[in-house]
Amino acid sequence: MTSLDPRALRNAFGTFMTGVTVVTSNDANGHPLGFTANSFTSVSLDPPLVLVCLANSSTNYESLIAADGFAVSILSETQTEVSNTFARPVDDRFAHVEWRLGPVGSPLIEGASAWFDCAMHKIVDAGDHVILIGEVKAFDNTPAPGLGYVRGAYVTPSTTAGALTQDTGIIVSALIERAGQVLLVDAGDGALAPPEAVVGSEGVSAALDKLIEATGLTAKPGFVYSVYEDADRKRQHIAFLCQAADEGPQKGTFVPLDDASFGTVTDAATRTMLERLSEESRLGDFGIYYGDQISGEVRPITREGL
Template structure:
């Protein structure tokens, strides 16, 4: 019987749970099957349980609900083609990836960020889906950056990281959106701004996590939306687009980005960024800006369709 290290498993969950995944198993004849999933969640560390959701209408419904297990493959940033292949009705999906049988028997992919090979613990009917709960029998992780997917587009760390300049004094802001509104806070000068703070030794991710906690609303840390160098104040500004849940914020308020609201944003670079966001948010089509506070370029995020 394989022993799972809870600390190693917890670290793996914390690193990879937001990535694009492909769930794999075998049918009754031993043929491999799989599909791209966007609902991979940890359930428990003791015992080590994870869950994925499968539509009742899936052609793999019978095979997966009757299988003795499944694997979750967390794709790396260079595997967008694998994600697309397993999201479509392709005849031989597995020809697009190198794979082997995992320790418990389900297909695990090469060059992924992580994989979790699970025995079937329980199946739970849930409306038009069924929840597959698996017990992690074996797993492995790598240093390959994960492939993200947010609001209809793939997001890769490499595309975002190239906009950052090492050694810069960094300021992080949280562009926390809910529908057509954005969380705005008092700038102390009679206007409004985004929640923001200088980045200390803990790094940008920790600063963003702190901003979201201080805002007091549930929000998922999102992708880098804008990076610009502010020459006047000698720092580099990074703004993360985050999606908020329900609830009233502890500070500031959710505000529609009307002309009057934008006029109250004193920082011209932030005002221009928010004007761009207002337009992109209506279309659901986002890009990543990098440049300075005056001019730069917007890199479109590759669509997942």
């Protein structure tokens, strides 16, 4: 379990806000209950508050609005079936997964990328939903990549990369973030850029692994952050958002995620991508860019319930 240090909480929030989650609590008889959702959002660091949205029509509605608290387990990329179990009408969802009680008393899903155990702070009516605001009393996170859900489908680093390996003329880059900073390396002629490489016959996943390994960091891909056509180099560019462990890089340097740090990034498309990452990290609300190196659209990762 990680201490409630604001910096540690901020890092955990920034890492996992877009993942698929299982929200859990206990009913009046102490029986565990839960449902799959990806409407989990940070509200405040001081005090540490998070919120989830629950439909008034949910079978869990009466129990949750009467509960003393709830927990949020951010599922790892290997837990698709756990997500499906808690999204379907099942008599005893907890009979099909490994779980334990958290420090505050709500059930936690074993093997999750992260979890937040909360006391109920406030309940807000919001149309046909209710907003449950919880105060984080205990939490923990791991380097395990989270499970994403975008445009009606699950997204994991392995499936996303695997689907792209049949493409040709691809540049892959790693946006390696840690504690509000991003890794930049020498791109030549005094310019800096995130680590990148041309993908060969090994495929996107292997190329990305080698790219990260060359930095000397322990980092794992999170999700595809940007996909765009680079007309100047006649290649498709795919950027993965990655989270690094707390260690020094053998290649490159970490710089703060703010516009002032990107003055030596000479590639306009890369600088725009970094500026977007800076803003989205501040807000804790991420999207995926599609387009070319000049213009495109950012498609937000859905926060509505599955």
